[in-house]
Amino acid sequence: MDMDHAAALVRLTRYYESLSLQNIGSLGEFYTPNAYFRNPFNEVRTSAEMAHIFRRLLMHIDVPRIEITATILQSNQAFLVWNFRCRLKRWHEDELTIRGASHLRLSNDGRVAYQRDYWDVAEELYEKLPMLGRLMRWLKRRMC
Template sequence: MSAPADPRAAVQRIADFYETLSPAALADLGAFYTDDARFKDPFNEVQGVPAIRGIFEHMYANLQAPRFVVTQRMVDGDQCFLVWEFRFRFRRFDTATEQVVRGGSHLRLAADGRISEHRDYWDAAEELYEKLPLVGALMRWLKRRANG
């Protein structure tokens, strides 16, 4: 696979898209992902723009004010790694506190600069489960036991 003509510009465009993502912008996913793009995170593994759109639609349906903040980016040929913070509030549980999940995305770019592979890395136990009532108390207890 050859690198996009200007991979840094492609990555900047992608980072800007994610930082301004909104429910209305989901209609534009095809401009950022190839038709057969693969997406994987700790909860999902899908292929194709409609399936990727479904993940984001689910995010907007279940969280308040979700948004991404890209804090770092590394580009090497047709690959990049974005370091990000995902900020949101729960629709249930503690609806007032802004939550922050820190993670990263490894992206492989097609020759046209769109994403052909997207793999998110983040610790679901530390970054999400520990913030939930009941489950969080159990996860913190297990962590203490494992580290004790």
Template sequence: MPDTRTTRLVDAYTQLTRDNLPALLALYAENARFKDPFNDVRGHAAIGRVFTQMFEELREPRFTVQVSASEGDNAFLTWELHFLRERGEAMVIRGATHIRYSPNGLVQLHRDYWDAAEELYAKLPVLGALMRALRRRLATPQPG
């Protein structure tokens, strides 16, 4: 069951736009760490740049949160990032996040876990075909 800190954070992510990014950052400690498969940054300014870049590179990005839970100063979220490709094709990246809160209730650590190979690279035309071929070659044979 999520606590009020986590509920506020989930609400901020599901309502996130370029204009209300400062409201999301206000939930993070000034020296918070944000880490995902492409970034490892500290502080409001650097975290803000990660999200600003997302809004610049993706069309209509929006988050949905499927599961959120809290225990002590830790929270766990599963989420989907929905956006449109250049030609208008809908895309979804699925992932999970570990949150650790500081004693004053702000996010101290935000660590995203998602498989860039499956969720992003495999959906690109040329690289995707290569990734699927590699996956088939490396997969454990199934009986039957």
């Protein structure tokens, strides 16, 4: 295990666990300028675009919390398992929990050069929204 990458991964997980609108400007300390990022809704190729996505997300939610539940590091690649908890400002009064994982590739300086987030949009988000949730649950029952 590369100690520089291990230390960088610890710093990154601490950053994520404290992510807020107030510290989103620090994203460049943890990601290369041309970092690739993809999740079920977005695909961008710079850390500036990534910061814009995170900023927009944080403006639409209350009480965001990211809990890293497991990390695996092998050479310059890492896998994070996480729970993202929040309240949606307009749609959902209860706390929403999205469970997912991220595959990371770290650059030589320990910053993230590649991140792909994996999570089930239907189960973790759509089923929990008021009107869309009923439809998604009905579809799920019909298909299974």
